Amino acid sequence: MVPATARSAAGRMRAPVLRMLAEVIRTQVLTLLRSPIYSIFSLALPVIFWLFFALPYAHTRVGGVSGGAFLLASFGAYAVANVMLFTFGITIAMERGRKQDLLLRATPLPPWVYLLARVVAATVFALAALLVLSVVAVITGGVSLSAAQWVTLVSRLLVGSLPLLALGLAIGYLVSPNAAPAVVNLIGLPMYFASGIFVPVSALPVFIQRIAPYLPTYRYGQLAWGAIGAPADPASTDLLWLAGYTVLFLAVTLRAYRLEESRKFT
Amino acid sequence: MSVVVQLDHVGKRYGSVVALDDVSLTIESGEVVALLGPNGAGKTTAISLMLGLRRPTSGRARLLGLSPTDVDARSRCGVMLQESGVPELLTVRELVRLFSTFYPRHLPSAEVLRMAGLEEQAGTRVDRLSGGQRQRLFFALAVTGDPEVLFLDEPTVGMDVEGRRAFIVALRERARRGTTIVLTTHYLEEADQLADRVVVIDRGAVIADDSPAAIKTRVAGKRVELRFDSDVGEELFAGLPVTGLRVDGSSATMLSPHPAVVLRRVLNARDDIADVDVSGADLEDAFIHLTREGGSDGAGDG
Numbered sequence: 423m424v425p426a427t428a429r430s431a432a433g434r435m436r437a438p439v440l441r442m443l444a445e446v447i448r449t450q451v452l453t454l455l456r457s458p459i460y461s462i463f464s465l466a467l468p469v470i471f472w473l474f475f476a477l478p479y480a481h482t483r484v485g486g487v488s489g490g491a492f493l494l495a496s497f498g499a500y501a502v503a504n505v506m507l508f509t510f511g512i513t514i515a516m517e518r519g520r521k522q523d524l525l526l527r528a529t530p531l532p533p534w535v536y537l538l539a540r541v542v543a544a545t546v547f548a549l550a551a552l553l554v555l556s557v558v559a560v561i562t563g564g565v566s567l568s569a570a571q572w573v574t575l576v577s578r579l580l581v582g583s584l585p586l587l588a589l590g591l592a593i594g595y596l597v598s599p600n601a602a603p604a605v606v607n608l609i610g611l612p613m614y615f616a617s618g619i620f621v622p623v624s625a626l627p628v629f630i631q632r633i634a635p636y637l638p639t640y641r642y643g644q645l646a647w648g649a650i651g652a653p654a655d656p657a658s659t660d661l662l663w664l665a666g667y668t669v670l671f672l673a674v675t676l677r678a679y680r681l682e683e684s685r686k687f688t
Numbered sequence: 689m690s691v692v693v694q695l696d697h698v699g700k701r702y703g704s705v706v707a708l709d710d711v712s713l714t715i716e717s718g719e720v721v722a723l724l725g726p727n728g729a730g731k732t733t734a735i736s737l738m739l740g741l742r743r744p745t746s747g748r749a750r751l752l753g754l755s756p757t758d759v760d761a762r763s764r765c766g767v768m769l770q771e772s773g774v775p776e777l778l779t780v781r782e783l784v785r786l787f788s789t790f791y792p793r794h795l796p797s798a799e800v801l802r803m804a805g806l807e808e809q810a811g812t813r814v815d816r817l818s819g820g821q822r823q824r825l826f827f828a829l830a831v832t833g834d835p836e837v838l839f840l841d842e843p844t845v846g847m848d849v850e851g852r853r854a855f856i857v858a859l860r861e862r863a864r865r866g867t868t869i870v871l872t873t874h875y876l877e878e879a880d881q882l883a884d885r886v887v888v889i890d891r892g893a894v895i896a897d898d899s900p901a902a903i904k905t906r907v908a909g910k911r912v913e914l915r916f917d918s919d920v921g922e923e924l925f926a927g928l929p930v931t932g933l934r935v936d937g938s939s940a941t942m943l944s945p946h947p948a949v950v951l952r953r954v955l956n957a958r959d960d961i962a963d964v965d966v967s968g969a970d971l972e973d974a975f976i977h978l979t980r981e982g983g984s985d986g987a988g989d990g
Contacts, residue, residue, distance in 0.1 A: 435760075435763060437763065437790055445789040449775065449778055449782060452782065453775050456777040456813075457777060517773070520773035521772050522773040524741070524769055525826075528762070528765075529767070529787065529790045
């Protein structure tokens with residue numbers, strides 16, 4: 423088979439970017455699927471947490487909406503945030519440890535194609551995690567949302583996860599491969615708890631209640647609850663906060679990345 | 689003939705360590721060049737600079753007339769690096785297919801697998817490959833883009849004798865088709881089997897740049913080891929064609945292009961010889977020889 427090729431400005435041959443992108447996405451998804459720990463953490467854990475912590479309250483009412491819908495939004499936020507922190511925090515640290523970046527650097531694969539492919543692969547897993555959780559929530563908790571609510575919830579969960587993706591990147595470039603899983607969980611779990619994702623904010627100690635509104639995951643949760651009609655801050659406020667956090671974490675990532683570059687590759 | 693690799697007065701330091709010192713080197717298309725040197729000589733640094741994986745501290749590196757980081761240059765090169773990782777959970781076939789999409793033209797994966805001797809491992813996951821098979825996988829990934837230039841950093845490390853032989857055959861096949869090959873090795877024998885030009889690098893400098901035959905005659909010599917029943921002095925070897933003489937109590941080692949002459953003198957002078965060993969000079973010996981010849985000071989151990 424003769425592949426289609428593209429010509430660069432200089433008139434030389436380059437491989438078509440879309441074909442690279444598609445193949446990198448495919449291999450990324452395959453790699454994540456074949457890592458049992460990753461699949462369990464990203465797909466099974468949100469469902470297990472749902473069954474233990476959310477299901478008993480599925481038929482109550484929380485702030486004018488059904489408890490089931492409210493908690494689906496909460497645990498959906500957890501599921502997507504978890505995928506983003508995990509995919510970027512742990513796998514990047516591990517690839518750095520195995521010097522996987524070294525060989526790719528010497529190939530014509532542009533780094534942005536690789537990063538974009540990871541984002542797509544992580545999004546695929548985030549959607550899969552949401553789908554599995556939603557199916558379980560509908561079946562076990564009788565959760566019912568309107569079509570518009572489903573669309574709003576899923577799109578807000580994806581867009582709002584950007585700061586967590588960026589936080590994952592920062593961890594991936596700052597932390598050693600051995601420490602990465604611990605760091606991801608040490609940062610992630612307290613943040614989910616303190617943001618009202620697992621338990622209502624009102625049930626938390628007062629000093630945590632005061633900190634909560636400043637956490638990215640709190641803003642993320644607000645965005646999700648607003649999507650299903652529960653009382654929440656205006657979405658624009660949350661999005662502004664989340665955008666600010668994205669910029670902050672990306673700046674940290676860039677610094678860590680440059681530091682590593684100067685150490686390993688100059 | 690066009691210039692493929694050009695190092696122009698290139699220097700590279702890591703902090704206070706000088707890895708390469710004012711190296712100039714031109715490699716033309718179709719050449720098969722071995723960068724030969726002991727560990728830590730600067731071979732890997734030289735390849736990293738040619739590929740734009742590292743930036744020179746001074747001087748300039750060009751690849752195919754372009755900046756070494758240029759995608760157009762990289763699209764025409766295949767690379768095999770030491771100690772680089774690959775996604776462990778993919779199979780050999782999946783990885784070859786992945787890498788083939790990085791290059792504008794590529795060989796059919798069946799041909800790539802055959803060349804690398806990995807047909808039977810096509811469906812095997814990378815984390816289940818042996819050291820030698822991994823090394824052949826890296827070779828497969830290097831050639832899948834049908835490169836004009838191949839860079840191979842210590843390609844045969846970890847391969848068994850059989851694997852090494854097959855690998856050399858595969859490389860010769862590429863060379864016959866006109867692929868320019870730049871490889872590093874610390875085996876003179878390997879450089880001799882593969883290359884038509886050997887560049888000897890030692891302590892960051894090019895100390896010889898010649899055909900393998902010419903290099904070999906310069907280092908042609910045997911290593912002579914002698915053990916006596918009682919102590920021996922250096923004066924016994926005075927005036928003999930030896931270099932790198934080391935005397936330690938009752939034993940002596942040296943290099944000599946004419947071991948028979950040495951042995952004749954020793955046999956005449958001493959009747960308490962306990963052991964004699966004459967062997968081909970290994971590379972370390974050869975380097976002592978070459979650096980002495982080049983008028984460089986201190987022939988180190990490494």
